[in-house]
Amino acid sequence: IPSELPQQDWDQFTNSFVTNIGDPLHSASDMITNPGESVELKAKFSYGLVSKDLEEESIQVWIDNCTQTLRRLGTATTNDDGRIQFKLEGAETPPVGVYKVYFRVPGDNSSTTSVLRVVPEETKFVVFDIDETLSSEPSTGTLRDIISDGYNEAHRPGAIAATNIRRFHQHYQIIYLTARPYLLTDHTRDWLDRHGFAPGTLHLVQDLTDMVPMDSRAGDYKYDYL
Numbered sequence: 001i002p003s004e005l006p007q008q009d010w011d012q013f014t015n016s017f018v019t020n021i022g023d024p025l026h027s028a029s030d031m032i033t034n035p036g037e038s039v040e041l042k043a044k045f046s047y048g049l050v051s052k053d054l055e056e057e058s059i060q061v062w063i064d065n066c067t068q069t070l071r072r073l074g075t076a077t078t079n080d081d082g083r084i085q086f087k088l089e090g091a092e093t094p095p096v097g098v099y100k101v102y103f104r105v106p107g108d109n110s111s112t113t114s115v116l117r118v119v120p121e122e123t124k125f126v127v128f129d130i131d132e133t134l135s136s137e138p139s140t141g142t143l144r145d146i147i148s149d150g151y152n153e154a155h156r157p158g159a160i161a162a163t164n165i166r167r168f169h170q171h172y173q174i175i176y177l178t179a180r181p182y183l184l185t186d187h188t189r190d191w192l193d194r195h196g197f198a199p200g201t202l203h204l205v206q207d208l209t210d211m212v213p214m215d216s217r218a219g220d221y222k223y224d225y226l
Contacts, residue, residue, distance in 0.1 A: 008106035011057050011077075019108050022048025027185035028103055028114035030201040032175075034121050035095055041086040043103040043112055044182055044206070045078055051183060053082030054105065061086045062102040063116070065094060070102065083206075094118055098199075112186075117201055123173055126166045127226065130178040130188070134159040134197070152191070160196050167198035174200025177225060179218040181205050 010016050028043035041061060045054040061073040061084075073092070076084035084103070099116045128134055137153045166172045176197075180188060182204050189202060203225060205218075 005104070005106075005109070007109050010107040012055070015054060015057050015107060018047050018052055018054055019110075021050065021052045024105075024108075024110040024112075025049075025051055025183065026103070026105070026110060026112035027182045027204075028101065028112045029206070030115045030117070030203065032117045032119060032173075032201055033093060035118055036090045036093060038090045039088050039093060039116065041073075041088055041101055041103075041114070041116070042206075043084055043114065045082045045084075045103075045105060045112075053080070054078050055080050055082060058106060059084050059086075060102075060104040060106060062104065063094070064100040064102070066097060066099065088116075096120060115201065117173070119173060124171075125175050126170075126172040127175045127177050128163060128200075129222075130176055131180065134163070134176075135191075152194075155195055163198035163200070164196075167200070174198050176200050176202045177222055178203070179205050179221060 025046045025048065026044065028041075031039050031041060033039035043059065045057070045059065046052055047054065055078055057078050058075050059078060060075055062070045063073055065071045073088060074086065076086040078084050094116075096118050099118070101114045101116050102111055103113070104111045131137065134155055135153050136156050163174055167174050176188075176192065178188065185202070185204055188204065192200075192202070205221060207221075
C-alpha cells in the first residue's frame with residue numbers, strides 16, 4: 001500500500017512542524033460517476049483536534065484497480081484550506097465497479113482513503129440520512145467522538161435491516177447523506193461498518209457552515225447534493 005513507500009522531503013519545510021500539532025485528521029469524499037465520465041477526487045488534510053490545515057503540499061493519488069496492484073493516478077497540491085481536487089479524466093475512469101482510492105502525504109506517509117463507484121447510467125439509488133434517522137442521536141452527539149475515543153452512538157431498531165434490504169434484495173445502490181462535518185468521516189465509516197449497515201457512498205459536509213440548521217443551510221446542502 002502507499003503508506004509502505006519511503007518518506008520524502010516536504011515541499012514546504014514549515015509543514016514538518018504541522019505534524020507536531022497532533023495526529024493526522026485527513027478525510028476524503030466518496031464519489032460516483034458513470035463509465036467514460038470524468039470525476040473530481042477530493043480530499044482534505046489536517047492535523048490535531050484543531051484541524052490545522054496542511055498547505056501547499058504535494059499529495060499522491062492512487063487507485064486499487066482490482067488486479068492486486070495499485071496504480072498511481074498522479075499528484076495534486078493542497079490549497080490554503082488543506083484540500084485537493086484531482087480530476088480523473090473520462091479516458092482514465094475505470095469500468096463499472098467499486099474502487100478504493102488512496103491519498104498519500106509523502107512527507108510523513110500519512111494517508112486517507114475514499115471509494116469511487118463507477119455505475120451504469122440506469123443505476124437506481126436510495127438515500128439515507130444518518131443522525132436521528134439511522135442513528136438515534138443528533139449530529140452534535142457524535143462530535144464527542146473527537147475528544148472521546150470509543151464513543152459509539154446507538155442506531156434505531158430496524159435501521160440496519162432497512163439498508164440491507166434495499167441493497168441486497170431490491171438492488172439499489174446506497175447513499176448515506178449526512179450533515180455531519182468532515183471531521184467525523186472516519187468515525188462514520190467505522191460506525192456504519194461495525195454495525196453491519198449496507199455498503200454505500202458516504203457524503204459529509206465539507207463547509208462547516210452547511211451543518212448549521214438555521215437558515216436551512218443543512219437542508220440546502222443536501223438538496224444541492226441530490
